[in-house]
Each structure stands twice: as C-alpha cells, then as structure tokens.
Amino acid sequence: MFHTYVLVCGGTGCDSNHSGEVIETFKSKIKEAGLEDEVQVVATGCQGLCAKGPIVVVHPGAVYYQEITPAKAAVIVDEHIVKGRVVDKYRLTEETADESGSLSINDSNFYKQQVRIALRNCGLINPEDIREYIGTGGYEALGKVLTEMTPDEVIQVILDSGLRGRGGAGFPTGKKWKFASGNRGKVQKYVCCNADEGDPGAFMDRSVLEGDPHSVLEAMAIAGYAIGADQGYIYVRAEYPIAVKRLKIAIKQAEEYGLLGDNIFDSGFNFRIELRLGAGAFVCGEETALMTSIEGNRGEPHPRPPFPAVKGLFQSPTILNNVETYANIPEIINKGAEWFSSMGTETSKGTKVFALGGKVNNTGLVEIPMGTTLREVIEDIGGGVANGKKFKAAQTGGPSGGCIPYTYYDIPIDYENLKSIGCMMGSGGLIVMDEDTCMVDIAKFFLEFTVSESCGKCTACRIGTRRMLEILTKITEGKGEMEDLDKLEYLAKYVQANSLCGLGQTAPNPVLSTLRYFRDEYVAHIKEKRCPAGVCKALLRYEIDPDKCKGCTLCARNCPVNAISGEVKKPHVINTAVCIKCGACMDNCRFGAITRK
Amino acid sequence: MKVSNVPFKGTREQEVRLNKVIESHKDEKGALMPIMQEAQEIYGYLPYEVQKMISDGTGIPIEKIYGVATFYAQFTMSPKGENEVSVCLGTACYVKGAAAILDALEEELGIKDGECTSDRKFSLDTCRCVGACGLAPVFIVNGEVYGKATPDKVHEIIQKYR
Numbered sequence: 168m169f170h171t172y173v174l175v176c177g178g179t180g181c182d183s184n185h186s187g188e189v190i191e192t193f194k195s196k197i198k199e200a201g202l203e204d205e206v207q208v209v210a211t212g213c214q215g216l217c218a219k220g221p222i223v224v225v226h227p228g229a230v231y232y233q234e235i236t237p238a239k240a241a242v243i244v245d246e247h248i249v250k251g252r253v254v255d256k257y258r259l260t261e262e263t264a265d266e267s268g269s270l271s272i273n274d275s276n277f278y279k280q281q282v283r284i285a286l287r288n289c290g291l292i293n294p295e296d297i298r299e300y301i302g303t304g305g306y307e308a309l310g311k312v313l314t315e316m317t318p319d320e321v322i323q324v325i326l327d328s329g330l331r332g333r334g335g336a337g338f339p340t341g342k343k344w345k346f347a348s349g350n351r352g353k354v355q356k357y358v359c360c361n362a363d364e365g366d367p368g369a370f371m372d373r374s375v376l377e378g379d380p381h382s383v384l385e386a387m388a389i390a391g392y393a394i395g396a397d398q399g400y401i402y403v404r405a406e407y408p409i410a411v412k413r414l415k416i417a418i419k420q421a422e423e424y425g426l427l428g429d430n431i432f433d434s435g436f437n438f439r440i441e442l443r444l445g446a447g448a449f450v451c452g453e454e455t456a457l458m459t460s461i462e463g464n465r466g467e468p469h470p471r472p473p474f475p476a477v478k479g480l481f482q483s484p485t486i487l488n489n490v491e492t493y494a495n496i497p498e499i500i501n502k503g504a505e506w507f508s509s510m511g512t513e514t515s516k517g518t519k520v521f522a523l524g525g526k527v528n529n530t531g532l533v534e535i536p537m538g539t540t541l542r543e544v545i546e547d548i549g550g551g552v553a554n555g556k557k558f559k560a561a562q563t564g565g566p567s568g569g570c571i572p573y574t575y576y577d578i579p580i581d582y583e584n585l586k587s588i589g590c591m592m593g594s595g596g597l598i599v600m601d602e603d604t605c606m607v608d609i610a611k612f613f614l615e616f617t618v619s620e621s622c623g624k625c626t627a628c629r630i631g632t633r634r635m636l637e638i639l640t641k642i643t644e645g646k647g648e649m650e651d652l653d654k655l656e657y658l659a660k661y662v663q664a665n666s667l668c669g670l671g672q673t674a675p676n677p678v679l680s681t682l683r684y685f686r687d688e689y690v691a692h693i694k695e696k697r698c699p700a701g702v703c704k705a706l707l708r709y710e711i712d713p714d715k716c717k718g719c720t721l722c723a724r725n726c727p728v729n730a731i732s733g734e735v736k737k738p739h740v741i742n743t744a745v746c747i748k749c750g751a752c753m754d755n756c757r758f759g760a761i762t763r764k
Numbered sequence: 765m766k767v768s769n770v771p772f773k774g775t776r777e778q779e780v781r782l783n784k785v786i787e788s789h790k791d792e793k794g795a796l797m798p799i800m801q802e803a804q805e806i807y808g809y810l811p812y813e814v815q816k817m818i819s820d821g822t823g824i825p826i827e828k829i830y831g832v833a834t835f836y837a838q839f840t841m842s843p844k845g846e847n848e849v850s851v852c853l854g855t856a857c858y859v860k861g862a863a864a865i866l867d868a869l870e871e872e873l874g875i876k877d878g879e880c881t882s883d884r885k886f887s888l889d890t891c892r893c894v895g896a897c898g899l900a901p902v903f904i905v906n907g908e909v910y911g912k913a914t915p916d917k918v919h920e921i922i923q924k925y926r
Contacts, residue, residue: 180898183909217898368855370895405801405838406894443794444801447837449892463796464828465835481793524856524897531898565855598855612858616892622835 169207171248173197175235176222176290178213178377179370179409180531185236186210186221192237193223196244206248209299212378214290216277217531219259224290231259231275277529280548282510284518285333285371285494286534289378294413297420300381306426308500309385312392313434321393322348325496327504329516334361334452334489335564335593336669337515337582344393346476347486351395357480358390359487361457362403362410365449366565367616369596371520372490374532376403376410379494380417384427384440386493389500391438394486399440402457406447414442449566449620452594453668454479454487456622467622468668489594491520511537515581525562525598526553538579541571545599556601560684564593566613566620567673569680570606589680591673605702606685607692611639613677621670628671631662635678644705647693656682701763707748708764713738715760722752722761772813779817781806786821796824796832800839809840837892845880845887847925849873850904854893857901861914865901866890868915872922886925 175181175190193208214222219233223243230253232243239257246252259275283289292299300306312321326341347356360383364372376383387399403411418440421427429437443461450456451466458480460466479485495517499507508516515537521544524530528550535544541561545551552558560570569590571578578584582592600609614636623629635658638651659675666672682689691697698706711722711731718736723729730746733739741752753761785802789795799818800810807814810833819826833839851857851866870876873886880887896902899911903918910921 179895180911183896183899183902183911217896220898364895365892366855367853367858367893368897369893370897373895406891444798445836446797446801446839447892448835460797461794463794463832465831522856522897524900525859530856530900562855596855598859600859604859609859612855 169205171206172226173206173208173243173248174211174214174224174226174290175208176212176214176220177210177294177409178217178220178289178374179407180213180217181220181222182409184220188237189221189223189235189240192240193244196241197248200244200249202248209293210295211291212289212294213286213374213532215281215286215532216529218529222290228253232257233259276547276550277531277533280539280543281534282518282536283534284498284507285375285382285491285520286378286532287498288382289374289532292379294378294380295416297381297417297424297426300379301424304501305381305497306385308497309388309392309426310432311500312389313432313436318348318351318393318395321389321500324500324504325393328499328507329504329511330492330495330499330507331515331582332489333491333495333519333594335567335591337592340488340492343476343486343488344390346474347394347484350484355398355481355483356394356396357483357485358387358394358396358399359458359461359480359485360387360399360401360403360493361452361454361487361489362401362407363445363451363457364404364407364490364594365452365620366567366594366596368524368562368565368598369522369594371522371532371595373404373407373410374522375490375494375520376407377413380410380413381421382497383414383490383493384417384421386488386496387440388427388431388438389496390486390488390493392436394484396486397437397439399438400443400461400480401440402443402445402451402461404447405444411442411444418442448622449616450622450668450670453670456668457487458485465622467624468670470667491595512579512581512584514583519580519592519595521595521597523549523597523599526556526601526604527551527599528553535580537581540577540579542576544580544597545576549599552599552601554601556603558599559602559604560600560606562598562600562609562677563596564591564673564676565596566616567591567669567676568593568596569676570600570609570684572684574684589676589683591676603700603702605643605698605700606681606688607639607643607698608700608702610678610681611636611643614639614674617670617674621674625666625668625671627662627665628667628674631658631665632671632674634658635662635675639678642689642692643698643703645692645696645703647689649690649693651693652682652686652689697764704748708743709741709746709748709750709752710762710764711739711741711752712760712762715758717758717760719757721755721757725751725755727751772811774807774813778806782814782817783821786818796822796829797836800829800832804839809843811841843880843884843887845884847886848889848904848906849886849922850889850891851877852892852894852896852900852902852904853890854897854900856893856897860900862901864915865903865913865918868918869903869922872918886922 223232223235330340331337448466451460453468456466456468475485520534621628716738723731730742815829902911
C-alpha cells in the first residue's frame with residue numbers, strides 16, 4: 168500500500184521544462200531510501216499552472232511545489248518524504264497564495280475559483296493507466312447508459328443539460344446528436360472527435376487528451392450508443408506527440424478491458440475508435456473539411472446542407488464534437504442534467520476551459536463556470552497583468568475572434584455576451600495584451616495566419632484576406648491613408664459574406680474588432696506615423712537625450728550600421744536615415760539616455 | 765511550397781520499409797495521409813520519387829498525392845537539416861516577442877525561414893503553437909523545447925548543436 172503520492176506534471180509545458188528528469192530523480196531517490204513500496208510517483212497530465220512548471224504535488228496534504236528541478240526533487244525526497252518536513256522554499260510563491268498564507272493547492276487563488284469538470288482528472292491520475300481512470304469512477308457512465316438507458320434517453324439528458332459545443336460555435340450538443348439519431352442500426356454511422364486544435368495560443372484540448380484521454384473515449388462510446396454508430400475517429404494534431412502517444416495507449420487499454428470493441432458490458436453494443444493525425448491545416452478544424460481530410464483528401468470544406476448528421480464522413484451520417492465537449496459527457500451522465508445546468512448563465516451552462524496566455528502572471532490552464540467575469544479570470548486567477556503593466560485587451564477565439572477592451576472587463580463570459588461585443592467564445596484561447604501590444608500589429612498577425620491557412624477554395628477568402636493584409640502592412644509601415652480604413656471595412660464585410668466556411672466568414676473579425684475598439688491606434692499609425700505601443704519597426708525612432716548622454720561611446724561601438732556619431736565625452740547623435748532600429752544602442756546605454764518613440 | 769534541388773538518395777532499405785507501410789494500410793478507408801506521414805518519417809521529406817512510389821503502391825493518382833502534400837503544412841518536399849530548428853509563432857509566443865527570436869535565429873544560422881544551411885547542418889522553420897504557451901516564447905531544436913527564450917539565449921543554445 169502506498170501512503171504518499173508524488174504527482175509530477177507530465178503535460179507539454181512541464182515536459183518541455185524537463186519534468187521527465189524530475190520524475191526519474193524522484194523514482195531513483197525514493198528507491199534509494201527503500202520507500203518504493205510506500206511512495207508512488209505518478210506522471211500526471213497538465214495541472215494548469217504552466218508558468219510555474221514543472222509542478223509537483225505531494226499527497227496527503229496536497230503540498231504544491233513549483234519550478235522543480237532534479238536537484239530540488241532530491242531535496243524534497245530527503246526532507247519531505249523521508250523526514251516529513253515540508254520544504255517551504257520550493258512551495259508555491261505568494262503570488263498565488265491567499266492572505267492566510269495557506270499554500271495548499273485548493274486554497275490558492277489560481278485554483279479556488281475554478282470548477283473542474285472537463286479537467287476533473289487532469290493532474291490527478293496517471294493518464295497512461297486505465298485503472299486510475301476507472302478508480303475515479305471512469306467508464307461508470309458508459310456502463311450506466313448501456314445497461315440502464317435507451318439511446319433516446321441519453322440524448323434527452325444531453326439536451327436537458329444545455330451542453331453546447333466547446334469548439335467555438337456553441338451549437339447545442341444534444342440537438343446535434345438528435346439530428347443524427349434516425350435509422351439506428353440500419354445505416355453505417357460515425358462518431359468523430361475534433362482534436363485538431365488549430366487556434367494558435369490554445370491548448371485546452373491537448374491538455375485533456377494528455378491528462379485524461381479515457382474521458383474522451385468513454386464519451387465517444389456513449390455518443391456512438393446514442394446515435395447508433397459503431398465506429399469512431401479522433402482527428403488529432405500531429406504536433407501533439409504526447410497526446411497522440413497517450414491516446415494510443417488509452418485505446419489499447421480500453422480494448423484490453425473490453426470497454427471498446429465488441430459486446431461492451433454484455434449489451435450487444437460494439438464500438439471501435441481509430442486515430443487520424445492531422446497534418447497541420449487550420450481549416451481542418453471546420454467540420455466538413457475535417458471529414459474530407461479523414462477521407463485522405465486535401466482538407467477543403469464543402470457547402471452545408473447536407474449537414475454531416477445526414478451525410479458526413481464517407482457519405483454516412485456523422486456527428487463531430489470537440490474534445491472538451493466530450494470530456495463533459497461522462498460527468499453529465501453520472502451526475503445528471505440538472506446538476507450540470509445549475510452552473511453557468513441563462514443560455515450557457517456548465518464550465519469553460521481557457522488557455523490563459525500572453526502578458527499575464529499565471530499563464531496556464533483554467534476551468535471556470537460560465538458567467539465568470541474577465542476581471543476575475545485575469546486578476547484573481549491569472550494573478551494580474553505581468554510586470555505591473557496596464558491591461559489593454561484580451562483576445563479570445565484566436566484568428567476567428569476579437570479583442571475585449573477594458574470597457575468590458577466586467578462582462579460575464581458566455582457565448583451570447585461575447586458575441587454581442589463583436590467577439591466570440593472560440594475554443595478557449597485567452598491571450599492577455601498590455602500597453603506594449605500594438606493592436607494593428609495583432610490584427611496583421613492574425614491575418615497573416617488566415618492568409619496562409621486559407622484553403623483557396625473561395626475567392627473572397629483567398630484574395631480578400633490577402634488584400635486586407637496588404638493594407639494592414641502598408642499602415643504598419645507608415646504608408647497608410649485614411650481611406651484605407653474604409654477599404655478595410657468594406658473588404659472585411661465582403662469576405663464575411665462570400666466565404667463558404669467558418670474560416671473565411673470569421674477571418675475579418677480580428678480586424679473589425681480592433682477597428683471598433685482601437686481605431687485611435689490605426690489613426691495614430693496613419694496620421695501621425697506613430698505606433699503608440701512602440702512595436703511597428705518602421706515607425707520607431709531612436710533618439711539620444713543630450714542631457715543624459717555622457718559620451719561614453721558605448722552605443723556608437725555597438726551600432727551595427729555605424730549610425731551613431733559624436734566625440735568622446737560629448738553627447739552623441741543618431742542618424743535616423745541610416746538607423747535600422749535594432750535597439751542595440753538602447754540595450755547598451757548605461758545612462759538611460761536613449762529613448763524609443 | 766519549396767521544392768528542393770537536392771538529388772534524391774533513397775536506400776533499398778527505406779523502400780522496403782515504405783512498401784511494408786503501404787501493405788499494412790491496404791483496404792483501409794482514407795489511408796493516404798497515414799501512409800504519407802509514415803513515408804515522411806522514413807525519408808524525412810516527400811520528394812517526387814517518394815510520392816511516385818506511394819502512387820504505384822496504392823494506385824492513387826500522383827496528382828492527388830501531390831495535392832495533399834502541398835496542402836498540409838506538415839508535409840515537406842525539401843529535406844531537413846541535421847538539426848531542425850523551429851520557432852513557434854502562435855499568438856502567445858508572438859505577443860511575447862517570437863518575431864525577435866526568429867530574427868535572431870535567422871541571423872545566427874544565416875538562413876531564412878523555410879531554408880536549410882548549405883552544409884545541411886541546420887534547417888529553420890516556423891510553426892503554429894506547440895501548446896507550450898505557458899513558456900512563451902519558445903523555439904524547438906530536434907524536438908527539444910526551449911522556453912522563455914530571448915534573442916541573447918539563441919546564440920548560446922545553437923552553439924550546443926554546432
């Protein structure tokens with residue numbers, strides 16, 4: 168029997184920070200101490216607080232250690248595990264602890280406002296061992312639906328729960344299942360899982376797959392039973408090697424335990440799941456494109472109707488849900504629709520997982536009830552904007568979404584509210600931007616993305632986005648004119664109206680939303696030839712303050728293009744015609760005499 | 765998509781492996797992409813010659829294979845360097861200064877994004893989000909992720925691979 172558990176985060180963030188070596192150190196040191204039968208080391212999925220990784224939690228007591236190296240791991244074994252003395256200096260720092268100084272995981276500001284449903288097992292169980300999933304109640308929901316419920320009852324529970332698609336659009340999941348439920352047993356049907364998390368800056372689905380892959384498999388089997396399908400496909404990004412590996416292990420174990428395959432729970436229900444690796448195309452997040460890709464083609468979307476529920480993968484009725492949507496399903500079955508719908512707002516039930524990133528202190532993964540305000544997410548859970556800077560905007564929905572300005576800092580987050588301010592829920596990327604972020608540059612960044620990811624099928628999207636990018640580039644280079652803003656708006660509406668799929672229809676959103684809330688920044692670029700955030704290189708100007716310059720010549724010696732001249736011990740000057748704006752002079756000046764404007 | 769001028773040098777052993785892959789996916793619906801992914805693992809890239817072998821082995825027209833190869837970012841038709849360097853340009857990394865990391869790497873290696881050094885020691889690419897947003901900005905060398913990168917650190921890290 169184990170009396171102590173050491174949970175080491177093995178998510179991508181911590182793994183990149185060498186948590187693998189930390190795990191090895193724990194194992195070898197514990198063995199050295201002769202405690203391998205009493206202390207268990209578990210590699211878990213993402214625990215959320217990626218900024219402080221690698222994260223280690225020791226139970227009992229849920230003692231939370233951060234930024235653990237192999238050397239620190241050795242100390243924890245000697246002190247905490249062997250002698251029972253918690254190593255305070257490695258524990259979570261004050262930033263994430265509450266006023267009482269309590270530093271246990273559940274008391275920290277980062278965790279206490281979170282409600283973890285989709286992430287319920289992430290960071291708690293070993294994702295590579297099906298017994299741990301079963302130990303926390305896993306596959307009970309599947310057993311329940313197969314032995315106690317009819318397929319229609321299952322769909323009714325999902326309908327009643329109010330669960331909506333977590334991939335971005337927010338379509339009611341139960342409705343989707345109902346559409347595909349006709350002719351059960353008479354036609355071939357498929358259940359697909361969209362794990363092609365293409366939004367740059369989002370890693371919710373990856374974390375669920377890495378931390379709790381069985382929850383997705385179980386939910387897909389439940390969906391299969393509900394609509395009458397015996398085959399599932401998971402379309403997962405090849406860029407997520409850890410997720411792919413754990414899914415493969417999970418599928419194999421589930422088959423060995425008879426939880427996938429033929430005659431599951433002696434019910435006569437058969438269900439199998441295959442993996443398909445995406446090959447890096449954002450458009451494949453769109454449902455028809457994803458299915459075309461699984462079929463082995465270029466991932467181009469096609470018009471709806473027919474909807475996938477009627478004619479989807481291999482021309483058969485198909486349902487496609489996102490990873491996070493599936494992760495909610497077993498809990499809804501176990502605890503009931505009423506429990507789930509008691510959380511959230513009028514139209515958006517349950518919780519939402521966000522990947523909190525950008526200029527915020529606690530970057531990581533958070534799950535909050537719908538209706539939580541942006542302020543609570545960023546200030547309380549996120550620990551505020553990094554480096555004491557001022558909040559400018561939060562970006563949600565990635566290349567399809569928009570920016571939320573400070574005016575709406577207190578808006579409760581749900582599907583309708585975000586839509587009403589020209590934004591969208593999206594799949595859950597939430598990037599915080601501060602005063603040093605240029606909104607024109609961000610709009611340009613997202614358009615560069617959509618330009619390169621447009622599949623090329625629709626002219627409006629293929630060419631329209633490119634023209635928009637050209638205009639934005641012109642503005643960031645200081646060559647813009649005021650008419651360009653009208654042209655941008657015209658083009659944006661044209662692309663929205665004339666594109667077939669979600670990629671094109673939403674591609675102009677980052678431009679429209681920044682134009683709506685940060686028009687003054689566009690105008691500053693055009694009229695004053697100035698980038699207020701100091702990002703757009705072509706508009707920057709470096710100057711030396713003659714009062715502060717001591718004439719040490721350090722800047723001149725470091726200038727790669729010899730743009731700085733002056734005599735020793737006398738103020739220097741920068742020749743702006745030669746200057747390439749690399750900033751080397753500013754980095755080297757010891758007197759703070761050089762400013763960037 | 766960049767098509768390389770480097771002559772194709774496939775070995776007999778690679779061909780045997782590829783044929784095994786094609787055989788193992790026989791009669792499977794929508795098997796083209798898995799086959800191409802495994803082929804790229806065997807050869808490191810998908811030059812015309814490899815696409816032709818897949819076409820011959822599966823009966824799928826070469827133009828369809830070429831279409832798929834050029835559609836997806838994962839497939840490449842030019843070889844990679846001995847050391848593959850990739851900079852994440854996802855939003856979280858971008859906001860935290862990934863553009864400066866790319867500049868520093870281009871300068872350090874003397875090549876542009878998508879290119880390979882003439883001695884084939886290094887190739888440089890950009891990617892969209894590896895999911896390590898908590899460590900932004902990141903770049904990756906041979907699968908090893910370097911987080912919280914700065915232009916200064918680039919030189920030091922690349923030296924390790926020289």
